[in-house]
Structure formats: C-alpha cells, structure tokens
Amino acid sequence: MTTMTPDAAGLAALEARLKQDLAWLELPAKSWVPRRVVDGESVVDVVIVGAGMAGLVASAMLRRLGVDNQLVLDRARAGEEGPWVTFARMRTLRSPKELTGPAMGMPALTFRAFYEAQYGRQAWQALHRAPRTMWMDYLIWYRKVLGLPVRNGVSVERIQARSDELFTLEISEGGTSRQILARHVVLATGRDGLGGAYVPSLCDGIDRRFWAHSSAPIDFERLRDRRVAVVGAGASAMDNAAMALEAGAARLDLFIRRADIPRVNKFTGIGSQGVVHGFAGLSDDWKWRFLDHTLKAQTPPPRQSVLRVSAYPQAHFHLASPIDDLVVAGDHLIVTTPKGRYATDFIIFGTGFKVDLALRDELAEFAPHIRFWCDRFPAPDGMDNAELENSPDLGDSFQFLEKEPGACPMLARLHCFNYPATLSHGKLSGDIPAISEGADRLARGIVRRLFVEDREIHFANLKAFATPELAGDEWQDADVTHQPAE
Incomplete structure (x- = not known):
C-alpha cells in the first residue's frame, strides 16, 4: 500500500472530467420503463442482490441503458x-493493474484514472499491482460518482414468485422485515452465491474452535505462538498461511494434495476478446472441454503469495499430502496424511466453494426447478467434473432455465450474475477482466425483455405522440397557389 498522501484536488478534477464525458455521451440514457404500482406498492424494475463489483457494474450498466427504477441490496455495511476488506487476505490483486474491469469502456472510470488522479503518473508506473484495500476504495468511489442506488444492511431472506409475473422479496433491514415487489432479480452474490464454503467431511463433529474456512472471520492474533495447518495450494490458502505466519505462528504446515503446485494459469494465458465474446457461442461439448481442462490444471497461486509464505523458516510445504484423517487429541488436532502424522492447534481450509442450493434459503422456492448442466448434458468420456456438473444451465442473459419446461416460468426473470455462471457464459461474472462485458450482456437482455413485456404501453405512447416538428408554414402547395397552364 502506498504511503503517499492522495491528491484530493486531482480526484475532484477526474470527477469533473467523468461528469463531462457522461454528458457528451448523453449518459445515462433517459428513463423509459413505465412505472408500475400494484396493490398500492411501487414495483422495482430490477433488484440486484449484492453490491460488490459485479452488482455495482450491473447496476451501472442498467442505468446506462435507461433503467433507473432499480435497487442494489447488500447485507454488509457500506x-x-x-471480499476485499473482509476475507480476502492478499496484499495486492493478482490481476494486472491495467485491466479496466468495471469501467464500462470509460477511461475516466478506470482504476488507473482513479490512481493517477491521486498519486500521479510516475507512481502509477512504479506500481506493480493494485493494493487490495485500495481496490475497495476504488469501488466505493465508483459507486459514489455514478450515484448507484445501493442500500446496505439489507439481507434478502426469501424470494417468491407471484401469479402476476412479479417477485416478492422478503427483506430484513435494521431488525425490521418488509417486502419489495420486483420484475427482475439479479443475484450478484459472488463465489458462494449459489451455495457456500466447501469443507471436507472429515471436519464433521470437530469443534469450530479448532478450524475455519478461509472465507470465515479469523482472529489471526490468536494464532501467535501456535501451530497452524492450512489445506490447499491456491491463492486463498497461501494468503491465509501468510497471515498466520505474519501474526507469529510458531509453525505452519501447508498440506497440498498434488505432487506439485500448479504453475500455469491456463485461461489467463489464452485471454482475448475472442474468448470474452465467443465462449458463449461454443457448443456444449466445447465449453465443457475448455473448462474441464482449465479446472483440472488448476490456477496457480500468485508468485508473490508463495514467496510471502516461504520467507518464513517455520513454514513447511507438504506435497502429495491429502488429509486422510483429522482427529482431536486433547487440546489440539492430529492431521494424518500418506506421509505422516502432524500435531496442530488450528487448521484453515483454503478449499474453495460449492454450489448447494440447500444452503440458500432465499432460493428455496426455485431450487427444485433450476436446471443444472448435469440435468441435460452427460459429461464426455474421461471428463467427469463435479464442479461443471453442478453448474447452473443459463440462458443468454444469465437467466436460470427450467428443469421441466413450464414448471417455473418466473426463472426467466431470475438472473445468475455470479461465478457459477462460468460454464454457460465464460468468465464474465466473477473476475475483474471481463466484468463490464458480462454486465452489458446481462443488462441488454433485461432491457429487451422489459421493452417487449411493455409493448402495448409503448405502442400506445407511439400512437399518442403528437409533438410536431414542422409547423406547416415551411412550404406552399404548388397546385393550390398556381393554376395549371391550359
């Protein structure tokens, strides 16, 4: 993190430029969706659940296209x-600093513009990666300068379908429960948006004081002078291991199932606008082939994250060491792998997330009807992949599809703009590089449907529109003013 003092005047100048850019482009577009009132309640056109990066850019793109009757709800405090200031524990982002992310193609809205405005071009050139907490600062600024309609401290407890093609969202805010009516709902709920943290079953029955998932709040100071184990070889595992070491852990054992740590970031290596816009056009078997290969190769942790761990002599990397058994032995744990038994006081699982709709109470009404890839696409020979099999099968605007046609038509208005959408759309909804392109695809699909549904109102407006552009005095009828020659 830079220790330089940010230039408030520079940021104010950037905001003025952005305001001018938006004005020149006539953005956001004028509001055009007819307002609805049902049973005395105003209907929100789009409710976005989640105000992280994906939710913010989805909101911004909808507003850009003239959908301003929307809400973005997030249970977190403003x-x-x-994840950026909660369970993300890396020092910097792994993405190259130049990626434009949620900027929607606007130079003045990029992280680079935000950084240079405050610290100057020379500081930008010296910067290796965006500091994690500064990325959060950027997203807070993004929300502010675009005036996005975010409400914090609001949790969505239940989403229900009505017979009049609306959703009822039961929300809790400040200890009070109430309902919101909506035409479309977008789930911008992150990595665990359709499930939760994945933890091996060997933790079943073990008191939580002995273990945590890497996405959980962890009091690292409590691990000072303790023996700590971390499971996994991904970025999250490395970052949590580093945090434990930096807090003063006496010993750190990193247990890695593979015989080597993955070294090649496959999908990033072939990243291009072709992949961004072309992946959704692949046949099902080609989509599967691309992602099966990528997932089985796994994404390596960032080099700096590994060096952050290996810098400590009390850090021990155990390769080809899946955990076969985990038991409590008095005041500590015994970890058993094919290579031996290890005593530890606390274990952190950097084991990722899983799709499991049973963990999402808000989706209980829809869970039995949502179609997953395993419901219609048999895995090709030699390509069994549980993560892909449990991916939701989505339509062209990230909407859920029905397992049984006609059983739950409201799924067409419920959109999955989070990480599990990857198999259907590519990496457009969970990571920085193509998040704007994903939001554009989502927003255009919602806009199309809103317009088509309100076609009778728009046609009535067309017929009623009677503002003349000509007054009638701009010409003379030659046949009235001149008699034809005989």
Whole structure:
C-alpha cells in the first residue's frame, strides 16, 4: 500500500472530467420503463442482490441503458461489500493493474484514472499491482460518482414468485422485515452465491474452535505462538498461511494434495476478446472441454503469495499430502496424511466453494426447478467434473432455465450474475477482466425483455405522440397557389 498522501484536488478534477464525458455521451440514457404500482406498492424494475463489483457494474450498466427504477441490496455495511476488506487476505490483486474491469469502456472510470488522479503518473508506473484495500476504495468511489442506488444492511431472506409475473422479496433491514415487489432479480452474490464454503467431511463433529474456512472471520492474533495447518495450494490458502505466519505462528504446515503446485494459469494465458465474446457461442461439448481442462490444471497461486509464505523458516510445504484423517487429541488436532502424522492447534481450509442450493434459503422456492448442466448434458468420456456438473444451465442473459419446461416460468426473470455462471457464459461474472462485458450482456437482455413485456404501453405512447416538428408554414402547395397552364 502506498504511503503517499492522495491528491484530493486531482480526484475532484477526474470527477469533473467523468461528469463531462457522461454528458457528451448523453449518459445515462433517459428513463423509459413505465412505472408500475400494484396493490398500492411501487414495483422495482430490477433488484440486484449484492453490491460488490459485479452488482455495482450491473447496476451501472442498467442505468446506462435507461433503467433507473432499480435497487442494489447488500447485507454488509457500506465499504465492506464483497471480499476485499473482509476475507480476502492478499496484499495486492493478482490481476494486472491495467485491466479496466468495471469501467464500462470509460477511461475516466478506470482504476488507473482513479490512481493517477491521486498519486500521479510516475507512481502509477512504479506500481506493480493494485493494493487490495485500495481496490475497495476504488469501488466505493465508483459507486459514489455514478450515484448507484445501493442500500446496505439489507439481507434478502426469501424470494417468491407471484401469479402476476412479479417477485416478492422478503427483506430484513435494521431488525425490521418488509417486502419489495420486483420484475427482475439479479443475484450478484459472488463465489458462494449459489451455495457456500466447501469443507471436507472429515471436519464433521470437530469443534469450530479448532478450524475455519478461509472465507470465515479469523482472529489471526490468536494464532501467535501456535501451530497452524492450512489445506490447499491456491491463492486463498497461501494468503491465509501468510497471515498466520505474519501474526507469529510458531509453525505452519501447508498440506497440498498434488505432487506439485500448479504453475500455469491456463485461461489467463489464452485471454482475448475472442474468448470474452465467443465462449458463449461454443457448443456444449466445447465449453465443457475448455473448462474441464482449465479446472483440472488448476490456477496457480500468485508468485508473490508463495514467496510471502516461504520467507518464513517455520513454514513447511507438504506435497502429495491429502488429509486422510483429522482427529482431536486433547487440546489440539492430529492431521494424518500418506506421509505422516502432524500435531496442530488450528487448521484453515483454503478449499474453495460449492454450489448447494440447500444452503440458500432465499432460493428455496426455485431450487427444485433450476436446471443444472448435469440435468441435460452427460459429461464426455474421461471428463467427469463435479464442479461443471453442478453448474447452473443459463440462458443468454444469465437467466436460470427450467428443469421441466413450464414448471417455473418466473426463472426467466431470475438472473445468475455470479461465478457459477462460468460454464454457460465464460468468465464474465466473477473476475475483474471481463466484468463490464458480462454486465452489458446481462443488462441488454433485461432491457429487451422489459421493452417487449411493455409493448402495448409503448405502442400506445407511439400512437399518442403528437409533438410536431414542422409547423406547416415551411412550404406552399404548388397546385393550390398556381393554376395549371391550359
């Protein structure tokens, strides 16, 4: 993190430029969706659940296209949305600093513009990666300068379908429960948006004082002078291991199932606008082939994250060491792998997330009807992949599809703009590089449907529109003013 003092005047100048850019482009577009009132309640056109990066850019793109009757709801306090200042524990982002992310193609809205405005071009050139907490600062600024309609401290407890093609969202805010009516709902709920943290079953029955998932709040100071184990070889595992070491852990054992740590970031290596816009056009078997290969190769942890761990002599990397058994032995744990038994006081699982709709109470009404890839696409020979099999099968605007046609038509208005959408759309809804392109695809699909549904109102407006552009005095009828020659 830079220790330089940010230039408030520079940021104010950037905001003025952005305001001018938006004005020149006539953005956001004028509001055009007819307002609805049902049973005395105003209907929200789009409710976005989640105000992290994906939710913000989805909101911004909808507003850009003239959908301003929307809400973005997040249960976190303002400034704590998403993982950046909660369970993300890396020092910097792994993405190259130049990626434009949620900027929607606007130079003045990029992280680079935000950074240079405050610290100057020379500081930008010296910067290796965006500091994690500064990325959060950027998203807070993004929300502010675009005036996005975010409400914090609001949890969505239940989403229900009505017979009049609306949703009822039961929300809890400040200890009070109430309902919101909506035409479309977008789930911008992150990595665990359709489930939760994945933890091996060997933790079943073990008191939580002995273990945590890497996405959970962890009091690292409590691990000072303790023996700590971490499971996994991904970025999250490395970052949590580093945090334990930096807090003063006496010993750190990193247990890695593979015989080597993955070294090649496959999907990033072939990243291009072709992949961004072309992946959704692949046949099902080609989509599967691309992602099966990528997932089985796994994404390596960032080099700096590994060096952050290996810098400590009390850090021990155990390769080819899946955990076969985990038991409590008095005041500590015994970890058993094919290579031996290890005593530890606390274990952190950097084991990722899983799709499991049983963990999402808000989706209980829809869970039995949502179609997953395993419901219609048999895995090709030699490509069994549980993560892909449990991916939701989505339509062209990220909407859920029905397992049984006609059984739950409201799924067409419920959109999955989070990480599990990857198999259907590519990496457009969970990571920084193509999040704007994903939001554009989502927003255009919603806009199309809103317009088509209100076609009778728009046609009535067309017929009623009678503002003349000509007054009638701009010409003379030659046949009235001149008699034809005989």
